[in-house]
Amino acid sequence: MPVTKMQLVLFIAYFIGIFSVDAFGDGPSAWKQYRFRQFYLDASNLSATQTTTSQRTRCYTDNTTAPDLPTNIIDIPCKQTARYVIVETTYDAPEDDYLDEHGAILEICEIKVYGCEVDTYGVDCMPCIGCQYCDVSSGVCDACEEMLMRSR
Incomplete structure (x- = not known):
């Protein structure tokens, strides 16, 4: 089979x-x-x-x-x-x-x-700036996390 x-x-x-x-x-x-x-x-x-x-x-x-x-x-x-x-x-x-x-x-x-x-981004795996999780390519912070930070 x-x-x-x-x-x-x-x-x-x-x-x-x-x-x-x-x-x-x-x-x-x-x-x-x-x-x-x-x-x-x-x-x-x-x-x-x-x-x-x-x-x-x-x-x-x-x-x-x-x-x-x-x-x-x-x-x-x-x-x-x-x-x-x-x-x-x-x-x-x-x-x-x-x-x-x-x-x-x-x-x-x-x-x-x-x-x-x-918790890093880019070809060189740089640390995310201003957030724990970010876009793997651009480093832009995740929108949900960004809104959570603003509400505190």
């Missing part, structure tokens, strides 16, 4: 503010680039075993269809606070039929997650 879903789960030891994720294929070697098609990338506070795809935040969906191929490096903006980055596919590539391989297969060489601890 073919596998219907393949999944790669990255666990981050503590919550971080993610600003982007890079997904890398293996390049022109023996890598079957078509197995990089139709994957999706989610961010979540809970693991893949504790959530369904609808309970996570979708950052990216690859919509490449056969015979086209996705690029072997994909830069994915993903502005989320999370502990898990989950890459999944249910795609059964038609090119695998002649190899008598059936079901979902995901070939990814590397995933890089860029982000900072939740």
Whole structure:
């Protein structure tokens, strides 16, 4: 019976503010680039075993269809606070039929997650100024926290 879903789960030891994720294929070697098609990338506070795809935040969906191929490096903006980055596919590539391989297969060489601890921002992870939590890219204070500070 073919596998219907393949999944790669990255666990981050503590919550971080993610600003982007890079997904890398293996390049022109023996890598079957078509197995990089139709994957999706989610961010979540809970693991893949504790959530369904609808309970996570979708950052990216690859919509490449056969015979086209996705690029072997994909830069994915993903502005989320999370502990898990989950890459999944249910795609059964038609090119695998002649190899008598059936079901979902995901070939990814590397995933890089860029982000900072939740009380910092920017590429250099500078401390938030005037608030505990701020936008991971700009450093702008969270509106809810800002209103709380004004009411005191």
